[in-house]
Amino acid sequence: MLNCKEVTRRLSAAQDRELSLAERLQLKMHLAMCGGCRNFSRQMDLLRDACKRYIDKEIRHERRPD
Amino acid sequence: MTSGSDRLENDKDYLVGLRRDMLRFTRLQLRDEHLAEDVVQEALAAALTGKREFEGRSALKTWVFGILRNKIVDAIRVRSRTVNVGALADEEAGLDEAFESLFKPNAHWHPEARPRDWGDPEAALRQDQFWVVFEACLDHLPANTARVFMMREFLEFDTEEVCAELSLSSGNCHVILHRARNALRRCLEKSWFAGEGAPSC
Numbered sequence: 509m510l511n512c513k514e515v516t517r518r519l520s521a522a523q524d525r526e527l528s529l530a531e532r533l534q535l536k537m538h539l540a541m542c543g544g545c546r547n548f549s550r551q552m553d554l555l556r557d558a559c560k561r562y563i564d565k566e567i568r569h570e571r572r573p574d
Numbered sequence: 575m576t577s578g579s580d581r582l583e584n585d586k587d588y589l590v591g592l593r594r595d596m597l598r599f600t601r602l603q604l605r606d607e608h609l610a611e612d613v614v615q616e617a618l619a620a621a622l623t624g625k626r627e628f629e630g631r632s633a634l635k636t637w638v639f640g641i642l643r644n645k646i647v648d649a650i651r652v653r654s655r656t657v658n659v660g661a662l663a664d665e666e667a668g669l670d671e672a673f674e675s676l677f678k679p680n681a682h683w684h685p686e687a688r689p690r691d692w693g694d695p696e697a698a699l700r701q702d703q704f705w706v707v708f709e710a711c712l713d714h715l716p717a718n719t720a721r722v723f724m725m726r727e728f729l730e731f732d733t734e735e736v737c738a739e740l741s742l743s744s745g746n747c748h749v750i751l752h753r754a755r756n757a758l759r760r761c762l763e764k765s766w767f768a769g770e771g772a773p774s775c
Contacts, residue, residue, distance in 0.1 A: 511681035520752035524726070524733035544688035551759045554695040558708055559727035561699055566599055567639040 510538045515545045519552050579625035579634060582618075592635060593618065596642055602709070603646055603724045605717040613649050617642040643729055647739070650721060654740045657718075660750065665716035669757050689759070692767045704766060711761035715754055722747065723754035 515538050539546050581588045600610040621638045676687035698704045725736045737747035
């Protein structure tokens with residue numbers, strides 16, 4: 509069984525590479541039982557979203573011509 | 575009103591605003607005022623020289639930021655030859671200690687350290703104040719940690735490419751990204767989401 513610390517590493521890795529089926533299953537089993545890690549997982553997704561949104565806001569937003 | 579890439583030369587207000595946004599973005603990633611100025615200057619010069627290549631299919635700002643992205647990467651590349659980006663400085667060690675302290679000896683969360691439910695994230699992302707906090711949290715990251723994280727998330731490199739460009743082992747690269755993500759998550763939790771209730775495990 510994965511512990512919570514290992515789960516945080518794996519959730520971070522999931523942002524960087526494709527996890528194997530076994531890795532995903534272990535993760536799923538832990539998340540089914542652990543609300544803290546489920547929140548951590550959602551927080552990772554939000555971080556990724558926020559970064560993308562930040563770029564959109566900063567870069568892709570064209571200043572309106574006056 | 576001017577249009578297309580001519581605005582780079584003829585629309586002074588546009589150029590001033592663009593330069594300001596470019597500087598902020600570059601500073602956040604390079605953490606070096608002078609280097610950031612140089613990089614932005616180079617990017618603007620390249621945009622002016624190459625402005626006939628701008629075809630108007632993308633927004634002008636997107637095009638200029640594409641040039642800026644390459645200049646930032648060049649600067650990071652040059653620096654990574656002399657600076658060990660993967661070195662563990664005091665600041666990084668401090669983050670690791672803080673991370674370890676979230677867990678009990680059996681490596682499960684301390685009840686008071688459990689990640690919280692952040693509620694509706696969309697609601698947060700819609701608020702201007704959230705972005706002020708977000709930027710402050712990014713700014714709080716140790717410089718090298720920030721460079722690796724932003725290269726991945728803002729310059730949109732594959733993790734493999736980030737490791738290769740910065741001469742980091744893949745293991746160390748993952749450690750740094752995990753450190754950055756956890757630090758950001760903790761910072762946002764403390765500074766923005768503190769009001770939400772703790773979950774039960």
